[in-house]
Amino acid sequence: MIKNTVSLTFGRGEDDKAAELVRELDAKGFDPEQKEAVHPSTLKAFVKEQIEKGSEIPSETFGIFIGQKTVIKKGK
Numbered sequence: 001m002i003k004n005t006v007s008l009t010f011g012r013g014e015d016d017k018a019a020e021l022v023r024e025l026d027a028k029g030f031d032p033e034q035k036e037a038v039h040p041s042t043l044k045a046f047v048k049e050q051i052e053k054g055s056e057i058p059s060e061t062f063g064i065f066i067g068q069k070t071v072i073k074k075g076k
Helices: 015-027 040-053
Strands: none
Touching: none
16 A cells, blocks of 8 residues: 655756666666656756857747836726
């Protein structure tokens, strides 16, 4: 009835270590679950940095909006 979940988080640039661990666990007969994700704030910071550097970045792929946004709220 009891199940165990073991989790380990790898940082940036540790893709090789994560892949190696998955291979080792597979070899030992385990079935590891691997997820890869990018946190929205990390993606936002990356896109902002690339735009400030002047790098080409596909705006449609990332849903980038560059400009000013104005919100008008009705007063009470």
